[in-house]
Amino acid sequence: VYLITQNALADNTFMNITRDLYGDTIYIPSLEDSNEAFRKYVDDVNAGRIQAGADIKIENGKVSVQGVGGVMTINGILAELIFKENKARHDFYVEESYVIQWMYPYLTPNGIILKLNPEPLPGLDPQLVENDHKFWGWYTDWLLAQSAFRRDICARKSFSKLRSAIAGIYDWRRMYDEAEYAFKQSIALYPLSPEATFRLAQMYMNMQRFEDAEKLVRDFAAADPKNDSAKGFLAQIEGTRRMIARRQEIEKRQRETGELNPDEALELTSIYRAAGMQNAYQNLAMRLVSDPSLPPQYVLALAGMFAQDQRLEALVFALERYTQLEANNVDVWLDLSAAYAFLRRDAQAIEAARKAIGLAGDSAREAILRDPRFQPLATNREFRALFPRQAGRPVAPTPFSGVSLPNLPGLAR
Secondary structure, three states, rough: OOOOOOHOOHHHHHHHHHHHOOOOOOOOOOHHHHHHHHHHHHHHHHOOOOOOOEEEEEEEOEEEEHHHHHHHHHHHHHHHHHHHOOOOOEEEEEOOOOOOOOHHHHHEEEEEEEEOOOOOOOOOOHHHHHHHHHHHHHHHHHHHHHHHHOOHHHHHHHHHHHHHHOOOOOHHOOHHHHHHEEEEHHHHHHOHHHHHHHHHHHHHHHHOOOHHHHHHHHHHHOOOOOOHHHHHHHHHHHHHHHHHHHHHHHHHHHHHHHOOOOOHHHHHHHHHOOOOOHHHHHHHHHHHOOOOOHHHHHHHHHHHHHHHHOOHHHHHHHHHHHHHHHHOOHHHHHHHHHHHHHHOOHHHHHHHHHHHHHHHOOOHHHHHHHHHHHHHHHHOOHOOOOOOOOOOOOOOOOOOOOOOOOOOOOOOO
């Protein structure tokens, strides 16, 4: 039996110890593998394939990731490497800490923990689900009948967490009855568990059972009145309810009239985006930005959404559309140039920078020199020729991280 924590795979000291313990008999990622996982995470963030979930900082040429979301993403990449390299010869089981999304298609309940099956499963075996249901029905009652268990807060938290993790598998597979049953047992095991409460409330919201979500969180807030997260969650429930009502109102108008005015269309786009309705959001946003009659300010607003989402190709398209409609906005030419530079479309980046300088002269030059987004062009002779009086002055003295790309004047702010 090999015991490896999912929470410390991104830590080189832990990995050195793990390689010393287990490296002769099972595959453990090398230092080079760990560095590659780190690079993959940073590249995925920079390319807009995933949200950062953390602060990426570059200091003295070294990149560091800070924040639980980012570190756990790297941990997940390394956990997947260990799994794929060893699954042919070893069974895998998981006691879930933070959720690692790639595992969900592989996971099944296994007693009080989870089994990580060798291949993704199209569904859960009904007999396995029935066994899990019966086992935890008996086990929860048995635990709560023990006075020693009821007094042991650490034990109650631990078993609540275990059951919540299993409930998450049912929720992910949209087996909502089983998920609700399991989440309620998790809450019974430890009523002050914010994880079980908020995950069940979120499931209720996904099912548009807003009254159930609100009652659940209000009861929790009454039991734990100093928990600010509960107050925030209640506000989120109310906001989501209003957003859905507004979405339905606009969609009804669209069905009845066959059209929307620009304000309504942009509002509906924002609602789709906030609700995580990615297909609807992207389809409507691209249809709007391609509409030749859409006023420039609405194109710019859509560009801001693309910038925040790090959808760089869509951002470039929106900025190009804007400059066709409004050619005298210096900030937009600078943003477009920076986006081109990030995508290494150097000739277009230089031409857009030249447009900005043509409009604003030395003030545009100073803005470019201060802007780290232009670092990829720093050694380009044609680009440097745009700054004849600063020939010896370095462009963008701070390292270019790529993550700052969404911070575009007039867009993300």
